[in-house]
Amino acid sequence: MKRFISSTLFMFVCLLASYPMLATANSPLKVINMQVEYVTEPKGLDIERPRFSWVYALPNEDIRGLSQGAYRILVADSPEKLQAGVGNMWDTKWVESSAMNQIFYQGRTLIADRTYYWKVMVRDNNGKESLWSPVKEWSTGFFSDQQWKGQWIGTTHFFDKRSADCNVFDPWFRKTIVLNKKVGRAVFFLASIGYHELYVNGQRVGEEVLAPAVTDHTKRARYVAYDIAPLLRKGENAIAVWLGTSWSIFPGYDLPNGRPSTPLFSGQVDFFEQENPTDQEKPMFSLRSDKSWRWKNSPNRLLGNWNFGHMGGEIWDDSKAEENWNKISYDDSQWSNAIVYPLKLKISAQNIDGNILVDEIKPVSITEYGQGDYRVDMGVNFAGWTAINVFGNPGDTVRFFFSEREQDRMTFNLHSALVIGRSGMSTFKNRFNYSSGRWITIQGAKRKPVQEDITGWLVRTGYHTAATFESSDSLQNWIFNTTRWNFENLSLGGFVVDCPQRERMGYGGDAHATTEMGMLNYDLAAFYSKWMGDWRDVQGTEAMVGNMRDTSYARKAVTSGRFLHPGILPHTAPTYWGGGGPSWGGIVVSLPWFMYQQYGDVKVLQENFTLIKNWLNFLDTHVQDGLLQRFGGQWDFLGDWLWPNATAEGMNNDKEETLCLNNSYRVFNLRTAVKIARVLGESVLADAWEHQAQVASKAIHTRFFKQEGHVYADGSMANMATALLADIVPSEEKANVEAALEKEILTHRQGHIHAGITGGALLFKWLRESGRNDLIYTMTSKVTYPSWGYMKANQATSLWEMWEKDLPGHSLLHSSYLYPGAWMIDGLAGIKKSKPGYATFIIQPPKAQETNLSWVKASYDSPSGTIYSAWNREEDQLRMQVTVPPNTTCLLKIAKGESAMLEHVLATYRIHSDDINDTYRLPSGTYIF
Template identity: 30%
Template sequence: MLVATDLRCEYLARPLGIDLPQPRLSWTLWSRERGQRQTAYRLLVASTPELLAREEADLWDTGKVDSERTCHIPYAGKPLRSLQRCYWKVRVWDVNGEPSEWSEVSWWEMGILHPDEWQAQWISAPIAEPAPLFRKEFPVRSGLQRARALICGLGYYELYLNGERVGEQVLDPAQTDYEQRAFYVVHDVTHLLRNGQNGVGVMLGNGWYHQAVVWGGMSYGEPVLLLQLVLEYADGGRELVCTDDSWKTHPGPVLKNNVYAGEEYDARREIAGWSEAGLDDSGWSPVQVVPSPTERLESQKIPPIRRVRTLPTVALTSPQPGVWIYDFGQNFAGWARLKVQAPAGTTIALRFAESLYPDGTLNPESTGVFATYVVQTDRYTCKGAGVEVWEPRFTYHGFRYVEMTGYPGTPTPDMLEGIVVHTAVPPAGTFECSDEMLNRIHRTAIWTEISNLHSIPTDCPHRERCGWLGDAHVSTEMTIYNFEMAPFWTKYLEDIETSLAEKGLPTFVAPGKRKIGEASPDWGTAIVQIPWYLYLYYGDTQVLQRHYPTMKRWVEHLQNIAEGY
């Protein structure tokens, strides 16, 4: 008996926002018998699960295809429309020619296939800091069947509907060369809407789009927002709620935010109900409609950055009066969650570092202060309303130790928790052996890697945080053995393409404005190595086709500069 399981579309399980007209389908085989293999398959794709249950594939029926192929089969059915959901299943034939049962039903959902389908306009606030809030109210009539929010908030966004945060992603969307491409994200928000009046709100942070502090400032412009809310009703009606000049904006409680320097938050400036219907927003300002900041919008098809783990404090010391050092036991990337009760106006300062001086005080030297001229620092000003819980939104840090100052009493270990944050790539492999030293080396390597997965492969989570090509290609195989990395590396290869130097050759760093010029041979070879690894480990020929011209150009460049070759 052979079974098809783990159905994927473009490497993803049940994805939203696939903006490719011919997405690729894959599955995994499972059998209790040795020596089994697939000899044929049949795919059915339908517009409803009811049709699929009756084996009525109104979108695509491959018929029986004699093939051992189980991955990257391009959809070749009827043309698909934007935001359409496609249900599919597969049956396979085994080595003896016996057919399997049908797989479980899976689905994928399309993104925007034609640029002219964007009705939303880009908007911005008069100032970037304090971080701006945006809001609008809109009606929803009865019979709502499906609602999708398509959003691009540059640099980072948080989306709210009727006071509820949408999604678990943080530091979203992923970093790109924004002037060439920017990612929109699709959210299913059906469950957050109700009949009658509704409220939508967005908070924008600077992110990498408006990084104006370190390296002399490398901003693409002040934060901008694009949002298209699509409402579909049971009677066939369809309505759009889009960003335009009818939206309003107001400064929020995030006073300052920078991916390197940290975040400052004043809870006294919070506006209750700011993302709900019924707020008196007469004191809010009109937004500005601005030109598009990017050449093209693409759906984000890599796992988002998420909070993936919480670390407790393992030690709390006070090397000086009023100075408290929290030790989380190991280095990681993320931030600290603060739980505090203090009078209104009390400002708690948190500084982050990897090591301590001999006297037990914080030593930020290894975090690159000599280069960035900033110490990773968050500040929270209390509103004085009982126990307050806060964590930053638009920054992250590389650290083990946190220095707390400004607290008017004696803090306890549970006042801070370490929040581990990285691109949420699913695990794909594990390692364990009888030698505990090797096990520890492997665990250390894993922690090092996940501390440097933040939509790009960074060199470190504090000082540079750049996508150096050399660091990327030497770690590619290691990451593939341990995580599901194909969407991540596919995205990064496009970052290399959008960062090419004048001769069409890779730069040292991609993406971003800090490219450091044309890459040396040992760095630029990433454009050859990474596509090869994706083919070698995932059987992906499309990635070779896509990047072959740049790969070829790079090899020819190496031949031209080689001496004695």
């Protein structure tokens, strides 16, 4: 017995002694940032073969050269099975691969309305296996229209299109149900025309605001999945929906003899006894939207009519507030039965993170202007929500006017109101609309508010930030931070709007100024996938239809005497309105390619290839002798937009410069489409498009090139850069044209930019890709008109729509000039993609003579992990710190001369040398030299 105890003790001591060795036997690779279809734990996903992705944390700065040799994914229909190591839905076994994104699910068929759980283990390049990742989950929605059972229901109140302010109150709906058992699973799938909020037993479900994402309601509605099981009880339960009018009355979504102009919703939920029901398990009870639901007007109503320049605000009548309207105790016997409307809309999952409140904003000053009138300075121009406590007599109406300009009481008709309740103190807070501005005028309050009475929030789609940037130049830092501020204020509802106050339209032309900036600063793969779906929805509808109140004519085969080509595109999506030109619709070619380069996403190319073909085919119908001819109406063939002094010179014109730019852009589209076709193996189309690009390039050069000066058309930055970007310039003239563009910037414009939204974006793209940090830095360093520094010098807190200061009617929070935000990351920090998805990337700091910066530090959360680049120059010496995430390779490019100083450190990594740079291949790890 003693011998047994001694032996056992000896073995135990040996085990303890060996435990650290066992722990270090695992690979140091640690899986983080696990996503399904680019979203962390998405709910209600309607994709049958979703994609998995992850990246790695750098385990230790001293560990270098770590990579993934294989992975194993387990997927189960319960967390218990997964914890036990059973992947009953999918077990990939060991897959010899370095892939850590774009991994398609290939397991058993997924069931609608279920939750699935997954984890991943990897094997590194040394043959060591990692620990299992944390368990993550996602839930499914519906994979076919037949699975959707809810009816579209609404009220009897319709919007009067003649109204200055909406006449439809935001309605309440409710339904009482009885549950005989405790519920394990209940997911309410709620689609709406207009915004919605969901309540269960008086408690609001979820934190998402202004749901769902904006969608073309002539074709589609999107649903949000809400887990309501934790809020249910055995016995009676009250399910309630509050609808907001908003997009339900948008004129671009009018349908003749179809959907009425009133908010509607369709919803359904199955109640299961088990939290993880089996495939065959039937629900114990089901609830659908139908005529048995009851409705009543809420005390909330839209002010304005959701039209151009009349987005308005909200009025909340606190004297009619009913706190119990969504609870069991409430008596709804006097409410009306819902009206069923037979709509033919495709119902899809939202598939992106919903809108969230961020960046709480407090006033910097409150000034009394007159009796009952107070002026609030929020300190920053922003788009979002406000909450304002006011005091007055019961029944008094207090009004709020929002302005971008200190001298104006109200801009763009943005105003809200509040009727004081019985207590004499009431709170206005946005629910189904948002405002935009810096100053708020409060009219009719009986007491001056204090700072604690007023709070603002920026509202945006809930994507994650992916970049940091800081430099020795305060102006560059201001431009970086302000471009990001603008982007966040413009990206509400799953698309990027031109401005949040006047139009709220998703312009394709403006997208050129924001997409690469967006992708280099935020995690936007799901966001842009959704927006590309919007462009597919709107294709086939003639442009400019949105400017008509009766839009029914635009969806016929013949439109205003013109054939409605299936490839035609309106200039905005999903919103239809607005003017534009070829570079507006052409975003459907550019954006998928940008996404492929950024994320390594082949699926986005496949999904949008028909869209791309149709668009290029439409352009072909307007080509003669190799040149694109003007088409459409007055506002359908714009070139660049909002260059300096553009309003005085005239932007909507038939001048040679516009025809040149649009033809060059078409070639840029064609050459991009060639690359897409090559990736997809569509060699016949690739060859055909390549031939078209060559023919068009020769025609453009013959028509628009001027040998004297070596310029195209008017010699503008936009035309010169687009011709170079589209590879139109013959090789023997390329150096001359580049020199002419440089002269235009440095001499003719004295270092200032002279381009607008689309032209400026194309200019910066060519300069970034050509490594002309010097020219970009010159333009971004100016503080006189026209420049970003001029805006800063004029106390701007957001970037303006125009280069000019305070022109009447233009927005001070706009998408126009955000393109420097991409250059800060891939130019000044030098973080550039080499292969799609950043499995191999470049770090290339600017040459010493290209900027006046003494230091830069930045990070980018790439699809392959966090990249860090920091450099500083002191006494003619370059110092750098570089972090290369595991499973990636960095190509470090250092200018000749500076690289010589690093030779003793980096000699073993050098792989290439030329007259300009030395290139070093760095495996994963942190390097300081």
